[in-house]
Amino acid sequence: MRHRLATALTPYALIFPGGLWIAIFFVIPIVAMLSLSTMSGNLLTGFSQTFDFGNYANVLSLYHTQFIRSVIYGVIATVAVVVISYPMAYWISLYGGARKPTYLFLLLLPFFVTFVLRTLSWEFLLSDQGLLLGPLHNLGLVPQDFHIMATSFAVISGLTYYSVPFMVLPIYVALERINREVLEAASDLYANKVQTFLKVVLPLSLPGVFAGVLLTFVPVTSDYVSAQILGGTGQVMIGNVIETLYITNSEYPQASALSFILMAALLLGIFGYAKALGTEDVLEVSAA
Amino acid sequence: MSSTMSATTGSARRDVSSAEQQSTAAISLVGVSKAYESRSGDSVLAVDHIDLTINQGEFFSMLGPSGCGKTTTLRMIGGFEEPTGGQVLLYGDDVTDTPPNRRDVNMVFQSYALFPHMDIFANVAFGLRRAKVAKAEIATRVNEALELVELGGMGKRKPNQLSGGQQQRVALARALVNRPRALLLDEPLGALDLKLRQTMQIELKRIQREVGITFVYVTHDQGEALTMSDRIAVMNGGHIEQLGPPKEIYERPATRFTAGFIGTSNILEGTVERMDGGLAVLTMPGEGRVLVPVNGSVIGEHIELTVRPEKITVCAEPPENGCALPGTITEVVYLGTSTNFTVTAADGTEMVAYVQNAVSADTDLDRGDRVWLCWPPEHGYALGGSGNPS
Numbered sequence: 001m002r003h004r005l006a007t008a009l010t011p012y013a014l015i016f017p018g019g020l021w022i023a024i025f026f027v028i029p030i031v032a033m034l035s036l037s038t039m040s041g042n043l044l045t046g047f048s049q050t051f052d053f054g055n056y057a058n059v060l061s062l063y064h065t066q067f068i069r070s071v072i073y074g075v076i077a078t079v080a081v082v083v084i085s086y087p088m089a090y091w092i093s094l095y096g097g098a099r100k101p102t103y104l105f106l107l108l109l110p111f112f113v114t115f116v117l118r119t120l121s122w123e124f125l126l127s128d129q130g131l132l133l134g135p136l137h138n139l140g141l142v143p144q145d146f147h148i149m150a151t152s153f154a155v156i157s158g159l160t161y162y163s164v165p166f167m168v169l170p171i172y173v174a175l176e177r178i179n180r181e182v183l184e185a186a187s188d189l190y191a192n193k194v195q196t197f198l199k200v201v202l203p204l205s206l207p208g209v210f211a212g213v214l215l216t217f218v219p220v221t222s223d224y225v226s227a228q229i230l231g232g233t234g235q236v237m238i239g240n241v242i243e244t245l246y247i248t249n250s251e252y253p254q255a256s257a258l259s260f261i262l263m264a265a266l267l268l269g270i271f272g273y274a275k276a277l278g279t280e281d282v283l284e285v286s287a288a
Numbered sequence: 289m290s291s292t293m294s295a296t297t298g299s300a301r302r303d304v305s306s307a308e309q310q311s312t313a314a315i316s317l318v319g320v321s322k323a324y325e326s327r328s329g330d331s332v333l334a335v336d337h338i339d340l341t342i343n344q345g346e347f348f349s350m351l352g353p354s355g356c357g358k359t360t361t362l363r364m365i366g367g368f369e370e371p372t373g374g375q376v377l378l379y380g381d382d383v384t385d386t387p388p389n390r391r392d393v394n395m396v397f398q399s400y401a402l403f404p405h406m407d408i409f410a411n412v413a414f415g416l417r418r419a420k421v422a423k424a425e426i427a428t429r430v431n432e433a434l435e436l437v438e439l440g441g442m443g444k445r446k447p448n449q450l451s452g453g454q455q456q457r458v459a460l461a462r463a464l465v466n467r468p469r470a471l472l473l474d475e476p477l478g479a480l481d482l483k484l485r486q487t488m489q490i491e492l493k494r495i496q497r498e499v500g501i502t503f504v505y506v507t508h509d510q511g512e513a514l515t516m517s518d519r520i521a522v523m524n525g526g527h528i529e530q531l532g533p534p535k536e537i538y539e540r541p542a543t544r545f546t547a548g549f550i551g552t553s554n555i556l557e558g559t560v561e562r563m564d565g566g567l568a569v570l571t572m573p574g575e576g577r578v579l580v581p582v583n584g585s586v587i588g589e590h591i592e593l594t595v596r597p598e599k600i601t602v603c604a605e606p607p608e609n610g611c612a613l614p615g616t617i618t619e620v621v622y623l624g625t626s627t628n629f630t631v632t633a634a635d636g637t638e639m640v641a642y643v644q645n646a647v648s649a650d651t652d653l654d655r656g657d658r659v660w661l662c663w664p665p666e667h668g669y670a671l672g673g674s675g676n677p678s
Contacts, residue, residue: 181401184368187388188395189415189462199414203405 037256047252055257063241063258070238071265073152074221077159081216082209084160085167089208090201092168093175104172107165119158119229126154126230150232158226163219167212174208175201210277218266238262312344313380314470314502315365315393320374322360334360336526337374342470342504347496349505349513352523353549358506359474361523365504366472367391379469389418394463395472398479400455402447408434408458409443415466433465436495453484460495470502477512489515510550514538522546538596540669547594547671554600554639555671557592567665574634575606576613579665592671599667600641602629602653603660611668613661615639620655629653631661 037055041047060067092103110118125131126148136142148154178201186196224239231237238258246255322335335357342348350358363369364376367388376384383391394415402411412430421429434440437457447455456476463471476492477485493516496503507513513520514534522529522537522545530542541547547555556578558570567579568586570593580593595611606612618638619630629641639661653659 179399179401181397181399182403184388185395185397185401185403185462186414188366188368189466190389190418191414192389195418200403 033256033259036252037260039253041253043250052253055253056261059254059258060261063238066236066238066241067261067265069236070221070262071269073156073159073237074217077156077163077220078213078217080156080160081163081167081220082213085164085212086171086205086209088164089168089171089175089205093172104169107168110162111165115162116225116229118162119225122154122158122161123149123229149230150235152231152235154230155227155235155237158230159220159223162226163216166215167209170211170215171205171208174205174211178204206277210274213273214270217269221266222262313341314344314346314378315342315504316340316375316377316380317361317365318375318377320361320364320371320376322357322364322369323372333526335364335371338526338528340521340528340531342502344502345500347493347503347505347516347518349507349517349520350523351507351510351513351520351549352529353508356523357526358508358523362395362472362474362504362506365470366393366395368395392468393470393472394466394468395474396456396459396463396476398474398476400447400459400476402455402458402462404447406446407443408439408445408447408450411447411458412443412462412465414462419466429465430461433461436464436498437461437491452480453488456480456488457491460492464495464499464501467499468501470504473503473505475507476505477507477509485512492516514550522549524549541594541671544592544594544671552597552640553594554597555592555594556637556668557590560586560589560591563587568670572613574614576633577606578611578613578668580668580670581666582670593668594671595663595668597628597640597642598626598644600639600661600663602631602641602643603662606660607662610662610664613639615659615661617653617655617657617659620653629659631659 035049036047038049038051038053039047040050040052040055088107092100092107096103113121123130126133128134128137128147128149130149133142133146133148137144137146182200182204183196186200191199222239224237224243227235227237227240242255242258242262245251245258317338317340320335320338320340321333323331323333326332334355338357338361340361350361352358360369364371367383367386371384374384375382378392388395403414406414409430412433413426416426416429430443431440434443437460439454439457439461442450442454442458447458450458456479459476473492477488480488489512492503496516505513505516514537517534519531519533520537521531524545530537530546532540537546538550541550541553544555547553556570558572558578560568560582561571562569563585564579566581568582568591570578570580570591572578578593580591582591602617603612606614613631613633615631615633617629618632619628621628624645626642626644629643631639631641633639641661
């Protein structure tokens with residue numbers, strides 16, 4: 001009897017630590033933030049709950065430019081990451097041979113340097129008198145008013161750069177899971193290399209692309225480091241706005257409202273994307 | 289159904305009389321070798337100068353233990369491995385350097401290798417679509433092929449919704465639907481359980497007869513090879529040990545390897561003492577008497593011979609004529625239809641005899657009993673190099 005009780009309790013015991021962790025550090029803060037987002041007041045007089053949903057309309061009208069910019073940057077960076085990462089993952093998986101672990105290690109090597117430092121080194125590289133543009137300017141190869149820093153290009157490049165490993169790894173895993181005999185079968189059934197890729201390899205690796213897009217699009221769209229270091233006043237993203245509202249201006253209700261709008265937008269985007277791809281198919285293939 | 293399939297599958301160029309069929313070489317290997325670079329940098333010869341001709345319409349098996357080169361040979365026929373020497377000919381055309389997608393042969397892979405993201409219809413239609421066959425014809429041919437493997441109406445399912453045996457048949461249909469000039473099968477039944485494997489053996493043979501396509505079948509299962517093949521190539525260490533019809537391979541093994549690999553064999557050796565007609569009489573310790581048919585006079589030669597366990601009877605007294613070896617029963621295994629006896633001779637040689645239980649008189653024999661193993665001399669067979677009668 002006691003044994004049976006223990007058996008029945010085991011799953012709950014296993015989920016308890018993680019469940020508790022999430023309850024304390026995710027559910028409670030998010031409820032608190034949700035409550036905060038409808039409060040009014042300021043730091044001096046204190047905040048009180050007034051169920052003021054006007055906060056939402058307010059921040060949308062104030063910051064929709066940065067909001068739209070973030071989504072556009074997010075989409076462009078994600079697409080760029082896919083375009084850069086897929087061939088890398090493909091090459092490592094199909095032609096990496098015995099050196100696969102080395103290549104994967106090299107891919108992860110930048111992670112050993114802190115994120116902020118990595119982005120700062122980009123500044124060093126891309127600034128007007130930096131490693132790249134300095135000599136070009138001095139030699140007169142590019143006009144003096146040509147900049148890379150403080151352009152959309154710089155910010156999106158930064159976003160793209162540090163997302164590449166998050167895209168390569170899931171695609172690599174998906175490609176590794178493809179039975180190599182399946183590729184031989186395609187070739188046996190008269191498919192040339194392009195057809196084998198388009199009809200067999202690509203569809204079978206889509207679950208990896210899907211996972212990679214999730215891992216890239218969400219952090220990239222809400223990122224604030226890249227825009228802060230590599231961007232100028234014209235590249236402010238929604239993450240920067242939230243950071244300034246919360247930390248500098250102490251406008252907690254507005255910052256919270258903006259965070260929830262961003263969260264809702266990202267969730268909507270992801271579900272829309274999943275629907276368009278046909279997640280059931282994707283999940284089915286990844287389970288097979 | 290079966291008749292329409294064979295009619296549509298046997299296209300005009302294969303519409304030849306059976307006599308001609310036997311003489312047409314579908315696949316020829318001329319001095320084909322495959323060397324691999326091992327990890328230590330040495331070159332390992334997986335396939336060692338194989339010469340082989342596989343006839344049109346034949347069910348041809350390559351049989352051997354793992355690492356004998358049979359799969360590598362098959363993959364070279366399919367174009368998945370490039371030979372390091374020699375030529376692969378398909379109906380007389382040199383295809384040695386032709387990639388798999390431009391070879392008119394199709395393969396059934398060991399893992400089936402179905403496309404997991406496509407339904408069964410799309411899997412089977414894959415080759416036809418690549419070959420730009422008209423849409424209506426694709427539908428007809430795919431359905432015919434699915435009917436042939438008894439999977440009619442399953443077209444909408446996904447591979448992971450099918451059992452192993454069904455997936456195996458989809459793989460077969462997917463290859464056959466292209467009407468290849470030869471079908472290559474790489475241990476296709478290896479993953480199935482015994483009962484299903486036996487059913488599929490009969491199925492495969494039926495399908496092969498119906499479509500009349502040359503089958504090249506790789507297996508390590510001797511029972512499978514014996515059941516289905518017209519001819520078997522027994523392979524070992526990258527070369528062919530023996531090539532012939534199942535009966536010949538079984539009854540007259542050319543080498544000790546073949547004798548041991550195909551079924552169970554008792555192997556005896558001895559020096560020829562004298563000749564008795566066409567029979568060589570071997571010197572045996574004790575009262576044993578062993579004779580074996582040989583070609584010519586081989587007096588003084590040391591020969592090896594093999595006797596199949598089912599050819600041996602267990603007797604209480606030595607017979608007047610024929611071979612007889614005394615020994616002690618060391619193991620009795622009762623199997624219902626037959627009983628397997630292990631008998632150890634005076635010199636320690638272990639012999640195995642399978643006795644049908646139709647004769648129930650012998651079944652009360654037990655361990656420790658002194659018996660004689662008896663067999664007619666013509667059921668013994670002298671192994672390669674020792675004057676085999678042809």
